[in-house]
Each structure stands twice: as structure tokens, then as C-alpha cells.
């Protein structure tokens with residue numbers, strides 16, 4: 001058997017592997033197939049080949065696996081609007097997410113005993129995103145926004161994005177009408193010319209929207225500014241309008257300079273009776289209803305909170321820290337992005353929370369200093385995808401801190417850090433996968449470590 005790129009072969013999918021792709025074999029040769037589910041009999045087109053495995057895209061579903069959703073007309077990543085788990089029914093999404101967490105805990109974390117319970121499902125399976133960033137492009141001469149097509153890097157548009165909040169979708173629709181009317185030029189990556197780069201919309205539970213137009217310029221001209229102001233008259237829910245200047249050759253969407261053109265500087269969100277301020281650059285969890293569940297889970301893992309001094313490491317706008325501060329003796333929230341720290345300080349003041357201190361800086365440096373200076377009882381970590389620096393973990397291991405709660409959006413770095421902690425005096429006591437991102441293969445996991 002010698003497969004070539006472009007060949008079409010029929011295989012049966014055996015399982016879903018970490019990362020969310022299906023795996024099947026053709027003459028004992030492993031083939032990974034995005035958007036496939038176990039039991040699927042599919043015809044696939046080979047798109048890449050390595051020595052020991054290849055990858056193929058579905059061209060025909062010959063017979064669907066039991067866990068596939070009913071609509072068989074959808075086959076590709078693009079058909080599913082870039083949602084790489086949307087071909088699975090929701091119960092099965094939760095099951096495979098649990099299995100993936102267990103897999104990395106065993107293989108990377110080298111922990112064979114901890115029981116991994118079923119993933120905690122999200123109340124909203126669709127339209128849960130409160131933040132949207134979409135690139136601009138052209139289709140048939142018309143300005144569109146959407147996603148990058150996996151194969152061509154062209155942008156494709158969807159009618160109603162299934163993950164975005166309904167208000168977010170509405171704002172983008174209206175904005176496109178205005179931009180097309182004025183015929184504003186879309187940014188061309190290759191030539192580094194044109195104006196419109198990305199649109200970002202943040203929405204909240206009060207049905208308000210913050211609009212951030214990201215442009216390839218150092219200045220906004222009158223025509224574009226007037227157009228953005230017209231948007232707020234068209235969509236009454238818009239309460240804040242920013243322009244973000246990004247002249248860099250980069251795929252980071254937001255620029256460094258974010259200028260408020262109209263309305264409120266921040267939009268608010270309420271969690272645990274605390275009103276949080278969110279500005280364009282601040283990290284804020286995107287599925288708010290499920291965030292409340294996630295935070296409750298994490299916070300309830302502490303033996304007790306009263307009288308404890310707790311560090312909220314990778315604190316963002318201080319969400320977890322402030323909820324903890326309602327009960328704890330004292331909380332320190334460490335965060336690297338200064339606007340997020342500023343949002344946190346503002347929120348604490350407005351909510352009259354006085355027993356929280358914000359530290360703007362790198363966890364790797366600030367945590368080391370803090371544990372030397374203060375008697376810290378417990379830490380809650382919520383790092384970005386790359387996890388926690390090994391040096392930080394080793395520094396913690398030198399202290400007598402008894403409890404660590406670790407919230408992670410990347411189970412494989414969680415598992416890597418788990419091994420380091422377990423080799424250095426901590427034991428994983430429990431773990432819970434949480435679905436923050438239905439229809440995608442992303443998984444959040446919360447674990448509690450205790451010193452042994």
C-alpha cells in the first residue's frame with residue numbers, strides 16, 4: 001500500500017485522540033480525521049502524509065457513528081463554523097473530554113490512581129461566548145468577517161455564529177452593513193496595506209456591548225469615526241466604542257493603543273454578587289454562566305477559607321481573588337497585564353473589598369517574593385495555556401503551603417505540572433473536568449493538591 005496526497009480511501013474511525021481528531025487505519029496505517037466520530041465509516045481525501053501517519057478530510061459519510069449529530073450534510077471544519085467537536089452530540093462531547101483529561105493525567109502526569117469524574121456540562125451549549133474577535137476579508141467584492149479557512153487561509157463567513165452571543169452577532173451584522181456602504185478598505189496581510197483588521201465585540205449578561213474596531217493605522221479618520229458612532233444609534237445595546245491601532249505585522253489581533261471613542265470605558269459583569277469591570281485588553285472568562293460553576297468548584301476545594309491568606313496567581317481582573325476575599329483574611333492577586341490589574345483595583349474599590357492587594361507583575365517573580373515576605377496559607381493558580389513555570393513550582397515546594405488549587409485551560413500542561421508537584425511533596429487529591437467551551441475540543445480542568 002502506498003498512499004499519496006489526494007487519494008480517496010474508505011476507513012472506519014476507531015477512536016477520538018487527544019486534540020479531538022478521529023483515528024482510523026487504512027492497511028494498518030494510522031490516519032487522523034478531523035470532524036469524525038468513532039464508528040463513522042467515511043471516505044476521506046488524504047491531505048498530508050508522514051512516515052508513520054497521515055491526515056485526511058471527510059468527503060463522504062458512508063455510515064455515521066452513533067454519536068454523530070443527525071444533520072449529515074455537515075462534514076468539514078468550515079461546515080461546523082470552526083467548531084471541532086460540533087459533530088458529536090453533547091453527551092458524547094463531555095465523555096470524550098473526560099477521557100482526554102484521564103489520558104494526559106495517566107501518560108504525562110504519571111498518576112494512575114486519581115479518579116476522573118464525568119465532565120461538568122455547560123448550561124448553554126450554544127451562543128455562550130461573550131467575546132468575539134473576527135478578521136475582515138472580502139467575498140465577491142463585499143466586506144465580510146469570519147474565520148480562516150483551514151486549507152486556504154481565506155476568510156469564510158457564517159450566517160449566524162453558533163458560539164457568539166446573539167447580541168455580538170447582531171453588532172457585527174450591522175457594522176458590516178455600514179462598512180460596505182462606505183467601502184472601507186480591508187487589511188491585506190501580505191501587502192500590509194488596507195485599514196480593517198479585526199472586529200472585537202464584548203457582551204455581558206445585561207445585554208450590553210463593547211465594540212473595538214482594530215485598524216492598521218495610527219489614527220482614525222473622520223469618516224470611520226462617524227460610521228462607528230452611527231453604529232450605536234443602530235444598535236442601542238452598544239454602550240462603549242473603541243478603536244485599536246495595530247500597525248504591526250502580527251497575528252495578534254488587538255493593538256497596544258486602545259482609544260475610547262464613545263461611551264463607557266469598561267463594561268460590567270456580575271459574578272458572586274461582585275460587579276467586575278472589563279476593558280478591551282483584560283482577560284475575562286468567555287462563558288460566564290459556566291464560569292460561576294468553575295469558580296465555585298475551585299473555591300469550594302479549599303478546606304476552609306476563613307482566616308486564610310490566599311494568593312490568586314494569574315488573577316486577571318481579580319475575579320477569583322475578590323470572591324475569595326469575601327471570606328478570606330487576605331488575598332493577593334498577581335497579574336501581568338496592567339490594564340487587568342487596574343480593572344481589578346477599580347472593581348475592589350467599587351465593591352468595597354478592602355482585604356485584597358493587587359500585584360502587577362510576573363507570577364514567576366512576584367510569587368517567589370511574596371512567599372518569602374508573607375505567611376501564605378494557600379494558592380489558587382489559573383495560568384494561561386502554557387501552564388506554570390517549573391521554577392515557580394519548585395519554589396512553592398520549598399515552602400510549607402498546604403493547599404494548592406489549580407485551574408487549567410490546558411490539561412496537558414496541567415498534567416506536566418502535576419508530575420512536578422507530585423515529585424516535590426504534593427499529592428493530587430481530586431480533579432474535575434469542566435466544559436467551558438461546548439462544541440470545541442477545549443477542556444478546562446480543576447485540581448486540588450495537598451502537601452503530604
Ligand SMILES: C[S@@+](CC[C@H](N)C(=O)[O-])C[C@H]1O[C@@H](n2cnc3c(N)ncnc32)[C@H](O)[C@@H]1O
Nearest residue numbers: 283314315316319335336337362363382383384
Ligand atoms: C487563564 S487567565 C485567568 C484569569 C483569571 N483568573 C480569570 O479567571 O479571569 C490567565 C491570566 O494570567 C495572566 N498571565 C499570563 N502570564 C502571566 C505571568 N507570567 N504572570 C502573571 N500573570 C500572567 C494573563 O494575562 C491572564 O490574565
